[in-house]
Amino acid sequence: MLVLAVDTATPAVTAGVVELAPDSPPRLLAKRVTLNAKAHGELLTPHITDALAEAGRTFADLDAIVVGAGPGPFTGLRVGLATAAALGQALNRPVYPVATPDAIAKDAASGHPLLVATDARRKEVYWAAYDAAGRRTDGPHVERPQDLAEKLPALGVRQATGEGAEIYADVLGLELLQAKHPSPEGLVAAAAAEVLAKARPAALTPLYLRRPDAVEPTGRKRVTRA
Secondary structure, eight states: OEEEEEEOSSSEEEEEEEEOOTTSOOEEEEEEEEEOTTOHHHHHHHHHHHHHHHHTOOGGGOOEEEEEOOSOOHHHHHHHHHHHHHHHHHHTOOEEEEOHHHHHHHHHOOSSOEEEEEEEETTEEEEEEEOTTSOEEEEEEEEOHHHHHHHHHHHTOOEEESHHHHHTHHHHOOEEOSOOSOOHHHHHHHHHHHHHHTOOOOOOOOOOOSOOSOOOOSSOOOOSOO
């Protein structure tokens, strides 16, 4: 099966074309990745078309689409999900959402209990915990690194990966692995069972985990003296 993988839940604008077959790991044919937290909307579609061109394939060749569903910042996350949904509808192809930390955990493949922590800004991290087999055991959540550090003994993790884990390595005190952002192969690996089974995809629901900064005004602002 030929799968398009995209993710915009981290500062990485990620798109890749991956070949997926039973009983073998996903095989990357082409990818485009740019680290720019402000360029998701500008770069994602060109990255997709460039990756397809490098792989020598077209949109019509795709069998499925996999998209990172976060958690991540509002603006960037919406770009990936909206693009994947539009392509799925236009091509009549299934779109499978995966939690972005699940893809990063697949990339790390440490064989040990693992913490994945990405940067949530505001001095917080998005995090999830995984067992030695790569199965998620907790999360995803959003939390201050100091509060997360207190939970680490109960989580039983000794290794960590992700940009958030790197930024707050001194607070978390875990062995740091290299996987910082989700790869196309990791995204497809996280959804492989569903894609190969041609299962009905879950709803494309973004994992925001917290409310947006912008809110509707609750009353008129006084412009004259009382």
